[in-house]
Amino acid sequence: MVNTPTQHSMPWTATPPTSWPDAPTYLTFSTLKEIEACPRRWALSTASYPSLWDGRGYPSKANIKAMAGTVVHTVLETLTKELVDAGCESVCDPSAITVLQRLEGLSRVIEKAIDQVCSHLAANPRAFRLSDYFTRSLKSQIPELRSSVQTMLAKRTLFAKPNSSSTMPLRHERGPLSHGVYCELELRVPHLQWKGRADLLSLTPDTCEITDFKTGAPSEDHAFQLRIYAVLWYLDKTLNPTSSLATQLALAYVQGDTMVQAPTKEDIAQFEDELTARGATARKIITEHPPEAKPSAEQCRFCGVRHLCDVYWQPDIQQQLANEHDDHSKTFVDAEVSVTKQHGPKSWDISIVSDTDEVQGLLRTAGDLDVQPGQRLRVLDAALSKYDTGTNSVICLTIGTFSEIYIVSP
Ligand code: SF4
Structure with missing residues (x-):
């Protein structure tokens, strides 16, 4: 029988999974980074825990910063889709006001996104007790969330098609993309066994701009991730049968955009080799049962499954982590x-x-x-x-x- 949140009272037993997960069919950038950082963490987080719940992986610990980021992403996706469907070329387009009025204003869109994000906590046995707290806390941040959305959307040119009723392809309708704007677009390359989800892809007869919205601090990984999307776009024969290249890559931060150089055909060949090699190594590492644990102060401090990790609790490892930590x-x-x-x-x-x-x-x-x-x-x-x-x-x-x-x- 599966425990519902109310049936399953704390404290739980720190029991590792009874079986270890298989490698995913398709790798993504974030999965690769997770496996490379600590294979054990990936495996403990991804395994099944049917005695705790029927969700995927270990129930996650709620994190207010991550939830705020998800809210901003959700709002950006909603607004972009609505603006494009209404034929607006940007948020500054006069008809954007009508769109926002129909949605009852930006604050209301944010409020609905908060309710949507927090509704997932209700089904999470580890986090449901904090559901009200997180909902209240996120709603108190609406002015800041609003300002983040406005800044990140202000620079977007949406290249809308005047008569387009919807530019969002349905998932079961993967096929060549016509010109338009696509949100949360899944790119997939079967021969590499890699996939990725681009936040925004704008296609015109001559250009392809890929934008990734980032709510956290800038990191070098972001540029690499965006270039992977450009590679996947080029190699995705279903969505892009003519193999057009991405022409512009933008990281949209709250502080403003950072442009990333789009890869050339020669760069793409190198990337393909790198993704194949790193993917193969990652897949091999996680065939060990249990997979290797890589304790470090930076990784373990925020590890959501550290209570299940026997390596983390070894006294000599605790001492090593304490020595690594600057703040005593x-x-x-x-x-x-x-x-x-x-x-x-x-x-x-x-x-x-x-x-x-x-x-x-x-x-x-x-x-x-x-x-x-x-x-x-x-x-x-x-x-x-x-x-x-x-x-x-x-x-x-x-x-x-x-x-x-x-x-x-x-
Ligand atoms: S506690 Fe550290 S070593 Fe253990 S799984 Fe988490 S990140 Fe890896």
Whole structure:
């Protein structure tokens, strides 16, 4: 039986999957980067967990920044489609006002996108308890989200066809693209087993402009990703049977656009070799069961499945990660602890496992916690503090809104 969010109370057991996932049929840029960064993380995140839910992979931890980015993407997609369908060449086109009025204004479009994004939390057993919090928090950010959308859309020229009723191809209708503007367009190259989803592709008789919307900080990977889209466009014989080249590549950041040089035919041949080689290596790495773990302070700190990763919790690895981390005055920490006994109504005496010894401490929660003496727990993102008893100093781990506790299987 599959647990629904309300049936499945925390803390969960940190149980790794019973079987490891196969390599995906098609690779994408983000999957390649995930596998290259840490194959174990990719495998733990992608495996099936039927005892937790019937969704794909391990239930993800909600992240407000990622959700805000998804909201901006959703709004940009909605607006672009509506503007193109109305024959507007840009958001500055006088008829764009009519489009926005019909949609009840930009703030309303953002509000609907927030509701849509947050509705996924309701089905996520790991995140549903925070659904209201995230909805409220995102709605309080509407002015900033609005400004991001306006900046990113302002520079877009949509090359709309005057009589076009819809420029969005349906997924089951993959075929040669006519001139127009396409949002969230899937590019697919069977012989490479690669695919990608371009945020915006504008096609005229002489040009092909691919734009990727980026809500986070600029990174060198973004340019590489965009060039992969240009390669996939060139090689996608179904959408682009005449093999036209991308002529302009733009990364649309909140701070403004960054142009990326479009690859030539010679560049594309090199890219093809690189994608084939890196793809083959990534596919091979994940045939190991379990796949290799690559612990590093940068990767592990934000790893959403670190409670399932036995390598991460090894005391010598914890020490290595602590040494790599620049900030030794961290306020929020992960710790593996053993419950000694209940200390008070909402506190437990614990011993904290470390590289050299076991340190006595206290675990405090705001609500009820169903744990027993003798159990081992993995505590994530607990607030770290120390208090003085008069004779010694006790480490205190306090469970907050974003902390998690998992029971380690005996
Ligand atoms: S905790 Fe670190 S080593 Fe383990 S899966 Fe996550 S990123 Fe990889």
